[in-house]
Amino acid sequence: MISANDLSPAQLAALLAFHGDAGVEWLLEEEPVDRFAEFEAMKAARGNARVAATSNRTEAPASQPTARQTAAAAAPTPSRAPAPVANAPAVAIPDAQAIEEARFAAESARSLAELRVAMEGFAGCNLRNSARNLVFAEGDPASGIMIVGPMPYADDDRDGQPFAGRLGEMLTRMMAGIGLTRESVLLSNVVPWRPPGNRVPTAREADICRPFIERQIALAEPKHLLLLGNFTARFFFGGNDTIHQLRGEWRELAIGGINVPTLATLHPQDLVTAPINKRFAWQDLLAFKARIHG
Known part of the structure; x- marks a missing residue:
């Protein structure tokens, strides 16, 4: 097994990026x-x-502690307290408060540029x-014309732009x-931050992000x-209908x-996971094209 001490800074950065893409959030010992x-x-x-090497005595008295005993005595008893987690928020705010703060930040923005600044400063x-x-x-x-997806994936999160990569x-x-x-x-996306491991956002996360989208x-x-997915x-x-039940029908939002x-x-x-879906998507795209061209 390769030790982290044997890796270069570039290799360590690549390893951390790999763990991040895989959904690993914290690296802790037991x-x-x-x-x-x-x-x-x-x-x-x-x-x-x-001291023992320079001593003239050939053997230490039986009552004298050994180096191993001294080291063991110097080490404090391990505590069962949890290890501190880096970059964790200091205080978790209630869901209702987070939603209200998101709504206030969103409604205060008078342009997309202002909204982006507000979202960058939002910590809820x-x-x-x-x-x-x-x-x-x-x-x-x-x-x-606006196209909205669910959330950023790994490539989007890496590049900082919607619908990147494959x-x-x-x-x-x-x-x-x-x-x-x-x-x-x-x-754009409903949720502007990538969930760990590309999991589906929770109902709480979706509610907090709703004012922004x-x-x-x-x-x-x-x-x-046009809504995707x-x-x-x-x-x-x-x-709770599936996309196959909801697709292809125009609605007023x-x-x-x-x-x-x-x-x-x-x-x-x-379409990537089930290429047979391409024919359904193509039907919807043709309907979208016909509508936007009147």
Whole structure:
């Protein structure tokens, strides 16, 4: 097994990035270890060894403690207290308070730029503690077309932009099929911070992030909205229906005082894992294209 001491800084950084992408949040041992006490005990043991080597006596009296006994005596008894966790929030605020603070921060923003600043300073969602980046809306807010996914994935979190990596390439091809580009629409996610291990956001996390995505839609004022995936469709439409039950049907979504014609379809991840879904997504995209062109 390779020790961490044998790795270069670049290799250590790559290893930490790998653990982060795999969903590992903290690296802890089973029991807390007092490294300062270990170091002091080691110094004491080495000092006793030097004294013994220079001594003229051939053997120590039976009552004299050995270096190992001295080191053991110097080390304090291990405590059962939990090890401190780095970067953990000092105080957890109640859910209702976090939602209210998110709503206040979102409604105070008068532009997408102000909203991004507000979200960068928001500390009420636990997801930001494990994510690398805030993944904010990207593209053309004036296009009248907005595409919303569920959450950032590993590539999005690494690059700090929505729909990066392999899934982003799939979405780019999907849009190209109906004459759209990344630059000609506004791309965003319901949740702006990547959940550890790409897990589905909890109901609490979704509720806290709701004011932010609704404010993005209200500020952008899209004429047409495309929702990607099961989580996103349920988030906006409610209920427990699957994306196969919710897709392909136009609905009026009332957000921020505006009504937006909205269509749900499958997420690029659904097409990667089950290519047969491509035909359903293509049907939805053609319906979206027909609607945006009148």
